[in-house]
Amino acid sequence: YAEISLKDIDQVAKSSFPLCMRHLFDKLKEDHHLKHGGRMQLGLFLKGVGLNLDDALAFWRAEFSKKVGLEKFEKEYSxxxxxxxxxxxxxxxxTPYSCxxxxxxxxxxxxHHGCPYRHFSEENLxxxxxxxxxxxxxxxxxMDKVRNRHYQLACTLTFEALHGVQCDAGINHPNQYFSDSQKILQ
Ligand code: SF4
Known part of the structure; x- marks a missing residue:
């Protein structure tokens, strides 16, 4: 895995997170909260991209303390x-979750966890x-891949459209999406 630090996280979320993680990230910033399934899916992904424990605690604390307060964050979430x-x-x-x-x-x-290609309505997707x-x-x-329930192929086509390259291996893990993206962008 590549490594990221807290100061780069907003930028790499925009450029290199797959939609499942981008959605959780945006919702966390918007609501300053995520339910358990979302905290697990995003938290383990962030660990996988190389956010260390101290940065992870700072990241979640910054958001959750706006909603539940610092004390409750330390007691119930850290x-x-x-x-x-x-x-x-x-x-x-x-270990981080596979696709x-x-x-x-x-x-x-x-x-807000899950795979948007599978779990979003067509309009929201x-x-x-x-x-x-x-x-x-x-x-x-x-959308054609989604209709045929080929969610990972739909994600692969998204990756290709956004990066302007072929992704022959296909997407099978959110952290693979991230590292393949970083390889292209760096
Ligand atoms: Fe995330 Fe995998 Fe779904 Fe892409 S196919 S959005 S990486 S779960």
């Missing part, structure tokens, strides 16, 4: 972040892709 980094509990080193795990998740009301910068021609190819 444990889980350290846990994800294997610093609490059984000290398991949790198949994200796609097979079942987000409920108020959840089109709007999100257009905000990302996918042009209308590529959009129709992406």
């Amino acid at each position: 444990y889980n972040i350290r846990h994800n980094y294997g610093k609490e509990g059984k000290r398991t080193d949790y 198949s795990k994200v796609i097979s998740s079942t987000p409920g009301a108020g959840d 089109r709007a999100a892709l257009s905000r990302m910068g996918v042009n209308s021609r590529a959009m129709e190819d992406v």
Whole structure:
């Protein structure tokens, strides 16, 4: 994995996060909160892209403290972040979720985790892709894959449209999307 630091995170979120993580990132900044499924999906992804534990704590603290306050963040949320980094509990080193795990998740009301290609309505997906910068021609190819339930191929076409290159291996992991993107952009 490549490494990122906290100061670069807004920029790399725009340039190199796949839509599933970009959506969680934007919602966290907007609501200053994410439910458990979203914290796990985004938190482990960020660990995978190389955000260290101190930066991860600072990142989540900055947002959550705006909503629930600093004290509640430290009491109720920081444990889980350290846990994800294997610093609490059984000290398991949790690994970031693959596409198949994200796609097979079942987000409920108020959840923002999952794979947008699978879990968004067509209208919301089109709007999100257009905000990302996918042009209308590529959009129709992406939507065609979505209709045939080829979600990872839809994500691969998005990657290709945004980076202007072929991605022959296809997208099978959000962290692979990130590292392939960084390789092209750096
Ligand atoms: Fe994320 Fe994978 Fe879905 Fe792309 S296909 S949005 S990387 S879960």
